[in-house]
Amino acid sequence: MPARPDFLKNISPHHGEIIRGLLSEETRQKLVAKLDAMPNGETWYADIYNKAIYGPMVFRDEELNIVETIEELLPDYRILADLYLEKTPSDQGFPFHTDFDSIGFMEHPEDMLTVWIPLTPVQEEGSGQLSIVMEEGAVRLSLIREANQLHSLVRIVDPSVPEHVPFQITPQEYDYLERIKVTPSLDAGDALLFCNAFFHKSENVHQGKRTAYILRLVPKDAKFSRTRLLGLKMLGQNLAVVNELLEQHYPDALETVE
Template sequence: MPARPDFLDNLSPHHGKVVRGVLSPETQTALAAKLDAMPNGQTWYADIYTKAIYGPMVFRDPDLNIADTIEALLPDYRILADLYLEKTPEDQGFPFHTDFDSIGFMERPEDMLTVWIPLTPVKEAGSGQLSIVMEEGAVRLSLIREANQLHSLVRIADPSVPEHPPFQITQQEYDYMEKGKVTPALDAGDALLFCNAFFHKSEDVYQGKRAAYIMRLVPKDAKFSKTRLLALRKLGQNLAVVEELLKTHYPEAL
């Protein structure tokens, strides 16, 4: 995997980092069994993936010890939410995107950190690897998209805010990201850390399935936007997490 560009240190110190062996084989087996037993989620993710569970919250299970594992790895962060995705050859997955649409509730959403852990090896083309983009031009473009998405959330809570044209990636921009993407080879239980503000995409699966357990982490001192939380609540996005954050930080809004 190529070295991280220096300019990323001031934007996202963990973007593009690979950590080997985060989850032990025993934890992987127990986690996979628990997730396999859960029904498919009733969200739009389930229209894109064979199986998608948004917010199983299994990181809270003391028998899995995931919270303590992440605390030891990233002591300045805490887990806010999780996600489980299974991808097969029939699933297109997401093209290049950022993750503000459903988790843009922080005052500084670019500080959110995704920990992407495959439960099946993703080492070569066709195994369902995850690609990220670390090119400076693409990072600046992603921050423009962030501003556009957050503006849209503010408009939902306050319709008097003027409308703005939706963000669209041009073919030239897509080609630029495709050319500059980084696609690390990971074994089951390894982790790819990346900033939710930066473009990333799911690669194809040729046969079988790719299973991935994903966690969203925030700094322990993170501040949350009441306006955007209320907008996400109105949209019905990430309701379990949104309701919990409102109850903790803005109980008068409930």
């Protein structure tokens, strides 16, 4: 995997880092057992993946020791939410995208960090690896898309805000992302850290299934946007986390939303 470009340090200091053996075999087996036993989710994720559970919140299970593991690894961050995805050969997954359609609730959303943990090995083509981009041109393009997504969230709360032309990746831009993407090989229990604001995609699975447990981290001093939280609530996105954040930071907003 190529070295991280210096310019990323000022935008997202951990984007593209790989942590080997983040979860022990014992923890991974306990985690898999808990997630396997849970029913499929009812969000639009479940229409795209064989099984998708948005917000199982299993990181709060003290037996798994996940909070302490992250605290030791990234002491300036805290876990805000989690996600579980199973991908099979029939699941296309997401093409190149950023994540703020459902989690754009921070004042500085580029500070959010994803910890992507495969629970099955993703070491070769066809195993369902995750690809990310780190080139400066692609990162700047990602931030343009992020601004477009957050503008749309603001319009949900305040329709008087003028509409903007939707963001679309051109064929030339998509070819560029494919050409410069980074696709690391990870063993089960390893972790890939990346910024949600930058383009990433799930690669194909040729046989069997790929399972991944995903953590959303925020800086401990993160500030949250009242407008964007209300927009996500009105969309019905990520409600467990959105409602918790509203109750903690903007309790008056809950009284005004039907």
